[in-house]
Amino acid sequence: MMSTLRDTADLLKAxxxxxxxxxxxxxxxxxxxxxxxxxxVERDLDHYGNALxxxxxxxxxxxxxxxLYPRNDIFRSxxxxxxxGFGRGEYKYFSYPLPDLIGDLRSALYPRLAPIANRWHQxxxxxxxxxxxxxxxxxxCHAAGQLRPTxxxxxxxxxxxxxxxxxxxxxHVFPLQAAILLSxxxxxxxxxxFVMTEQRPRMQSRPEVVPLTxxxxxxxxxxxxxxxxxxxxxxxxxxxxxxxxxSGSRHTLGVIFHDAL
Numbered sequence: 421m422m423s424t425l426r427d428t429a430d431l432l433k434a435x436x437x438x439x440x441x442x443x444x445x446x447x448x449x450x451x452x453x454x455x456x457x458x459x460x461v462e463r464d465l466d467h468y469g470n471a472l473x474x475x476x477x478x479x480x481x482x483x484x485x486x487x488l489y490p491r492n493d494i495f496r497s498x499x500x501x502x503x504x505g506f507g508r509g510e511y512k513y514f515s516y517p518l519p520d521l522i523g524d525l526r527s528a529l530y531p532r533l534a535p536i537a538n539r540w541h542q543x544x545x546x547x548x549x550x551x552x553x554x555x556x557x558x559x560x561c562h563a564a565g566q567l568r569p570t571x572x573x574x575x576x577x578x579x580x581x582x583x584x585x586x587x588x589x590x591x592h593v594f595p596l597q598a599a600i601l602l603s604x605x606x607x608x609x610x611x612x613x614f615v616m617t618e619q620r621p622r623m624q625s626r627p628e629v630v631p632l633t634x635x636x637x638x639x640x641x642x643x644x645x646x647x648x649x650x651x652x653x654x655x656x657x658x659x660x661x662x663x664x665x666x667s668g669s670r671h672t673l674g675v676i677f678h679d680a681l
Contacts, residue, residue, distance in 0.1 A: 449524040449529075453473075456532075458532060461473070465596070465641070465645070468628060469618055469640060469641040470640035471638070472632075472636060472637070473637040473639060474633075476600060477600055479604075479634055482600075482601075486671045488573065494514060494515060494519065495573075496569065498510060498511075498512045499513075507580065507583040508581055509577065509662075510574075511572045511573060511674075514569055522673070522675070525571075525598070525600075525675050526677060529639075529675065530554035530557070530594075531553060531554070533639065544644065544655050554677065557594065557678070558679060561678050561679040562679065564592055566592055566679040567680075568679055570589060571675055572674045573673060576670040576671075578666070578667060579664060580664070581612075581661070581664045584660065586659055587674075589678060589680030590679075590680060594676075594678045595641060596639055596640070596642060596677070597674070598674075599637065599640070599672055600672065601633065601635070602634065602672060603671050607668075608670065609665055609668030609670040613629050614629070614630045615627065615628070615629055615630075615662065615663055616660045618657070619656060619658070620656050621654060641658045642658075
C-alpha cells in the first residue's frame with residue numbers, strides 16, 4: 421500500500437518551475453481549458469452562479485488524487501465535520517508545496533476567471549480588483565497574513581453530508597472557486613448531489629442542484645454575485661453544500677484561489 425501511495429504522490433508532484441508533468445497528462449490543464457466554451461461558462465455564472473466544466477480531469481487523475489487521502493505528510497490539517505457542526509464526513513487541506521496537478525488547476529483556472537471576478541466587483545460597486553496571474557493574488561494574500569493553502573480533499577461515506585456554507589478565510593477573497601468530483605455517481609456512490617442556494621432580497625431562496633460525473637468541475641460563486649435590477653445590479657448571497665450520501669463513498673477536490681489566515 422505504501423509503495424502505491426508513493427507512486428501516486430510522484431505522479432502528482434513536479435518540479436516547481438513546470439506547468440505539468442510531461443508524459444503524465446493526456447494534455448496539460450491549460451490546454452484543456454483552451455477547449456472550454458468560456459462564453460457559455462460566463463453566461464451560466466451570470467445567470468445561475470455556477471458553470472460546468474465537463475471532464476476536466478481524467479479518471480486516472482481522479483483515482484490518483486483519491487489515493488492521496490490516507491497520507492498525512494502532504495496535508496496541513498484534517499477536519500472532522502461533525503465536531504464543528506459542518507455536517508458529516510471529513511476533509512484535509514493540502515500543505516505547500518501543492519501536488520503539481522492541483523497547482524496547475526489553480527494557476528490555469530484563475531486567469532480565466534479573474535476578468536469575470538473583476539466585472540462582478542465592478543457591477544456590485546466593490547473596489548477590489550484582481551491581478552491577471554494567480555501568483556500575484558497569492559502574494560497579496562500572504563502579505564495580509566493569509567498564508568495557509570486552501571485546496572482540499574473531501575471524503576464522504578454513507579449518511580455523510582456537507583451543510584450549506586461559504587469558504588471565506590480572511591479579508592482577501594476571490595469570488596469564484598471550483599469543485600471537482602473524483603468519484604463516479606452510480607458506481608462509487610449514490611446521493612451526494614452538489615447543491616447551491618441563492619438568497620434573493622425580499623424573496624425566498626432559490627435551490628440549484630448541479631449534476632456532476634467523475635472528473636467534472638463546477639465553478640461557482642463563493643459568496644455574492646451581481647443580479648441586474650431596475651436600479652442597477654444588486655447582490656445575492658450564495659451558499660453551497662452536498663446532500664446526504666445514500667450508499668458508497670464520495671471524494672471531491674476543492675480548488676479555492678485565496679489562502680487562509
